[in-house]
Amino acid sequence: MRHNAAMLELAILGFLHDAPLHGYELRKRIAALTGHVKPVAESTLYPAIKRLEKAGLLARRTQPGAGAAPRHMLTLTAEGQAELRRRLAHPADADITDENRWFTVLAFLRHLEEPSAQAEVLERRMAFLRQPSSFFYEGDRPLRAEEVDDPFRRGILTVARATSQAELSWLRRTLDTLRAATDG
Amino acid sequence: MRHNAAMLELAILGFLHDAPLHGYELRKRIAALTGHVKPVAESTLYPAIKRLEKAGLLARRTQPGAGAAPRHMLTLTAEGQAELRRRLAHPADADITDENRWFTVLAFLRHLEEPSAQAEVLERRMAFLRQPSSFFYEGDRPLRAEEVDDPFRRGILTVARATSQAELSWLRRTLDTLRAATDG
DNA sequence: GTGCAATACATCGTTGTCGATGTATCGTCG
DNA sequence: CGACGATACATCGACAACGATGTATTGCAC
Structure with missing residues (x-):
């Protein structure tokens, strides 16, 4: 889990905590959140989704595409929610010092209950x-x-x-x- | 030349424009410049120096180590100076939008003459x-x-x-x- | 006199990043 | 009806990041 990866994964978990989304929509939300400062490539996002899926943090259900190709609706699992809270409660040092990463933490900090x-x-x-x-x-x-x-x-x-x-x-x-x- | 690499290379070229330095000293200056926000590992710096050397942007002369191991004094070549000015004059978009990278550009912008x-x-x-x-x-x-x-x-x-x-x-x-x- | 920190550099392997490219569907404009 | 752009996802390869680890020297504190 290298430098940017942590930030990207946090954003994925954070957005999915609000509502189930498919990758493409996730991409647009991440672009809005951090894209004007530091854009994320598609070929970075999809592998990140796979990593999180493999780790059991999110689940996907294939749906017939509303617009076009079939969508993979992504939902946060219970472990995913727990992991999100863990990452928010105990951010790495770089998440505190690097403004970009700090803003990502802030964007989802409301998901911590206490x-x-x-x-x-x-x-x-x-x-x-x-x-x-x-x-x-x-x-x-x-x-x-x-x-x-x-x-x-x-x-x-x-x-x-x-x-x-x-x-x-x-x-x-x-x-x-x-x-x-x-x-x- | 990916994301961070450009920033790191710019910092190396910028510091060497001021004075010849060895890797270890370079590392300390870079740590002072960006380290409290985003630290750079040794194992990232030395390969970066090699890249720049291979590209003919800097030259090294081995000196008997003042303190310990032999030092590699690094000097900016003429091409290195030209490349520094090129990068400063025409930064990538991400150098403009990402605050960390923008600050690195600013730190050396005085090296542009005009x-x-x-x-x-x-x-x-x-x-x-x-x-x-x-x-x-x-x-x-x-x-x-x-x-x-x-x-x-x-x-x-x-x-x-x-x-x-x-x-x-x-x-x-x-x-x-x-x-x-x-x-x- | 020996451990430890600082100096100074190097290599290796794992993992992440990202441009390029590919595949497929749908809507729309001309 | 043909091109084009948006939607939606995937793979591949080159390269960068970095922790771990290694090597070697000097000097200081205990």
């Missing part, structure tokens, strides 16, 4: 965003935007800073709500 | 950020944060919006400066 489990995941992201890290260093010291001469590198730091602040403030608001839900 | 060539690349990013795209759709219409119920999906849209606004304003400022440099 607000406290959701909060735990958000807290991991918060810890990552809070640690002082840069893209450029002087020795071991992370450089701030003002200390970098190159305007393009300053841009990286400026944008990263704005993103991180916006996300931290959203995380704080959302965690407050989740904690209120747990206490109440 | 301010007008730099401006062209920034304009491609601006065009991408300006087109109305979401992560969630109702039919074909992109949904705004306020229209989405799920708090986590709202978070995605909120954060993406803040990033995109911060970056657009930085892009406008920087493009103004670049245009002033071209006119002046």
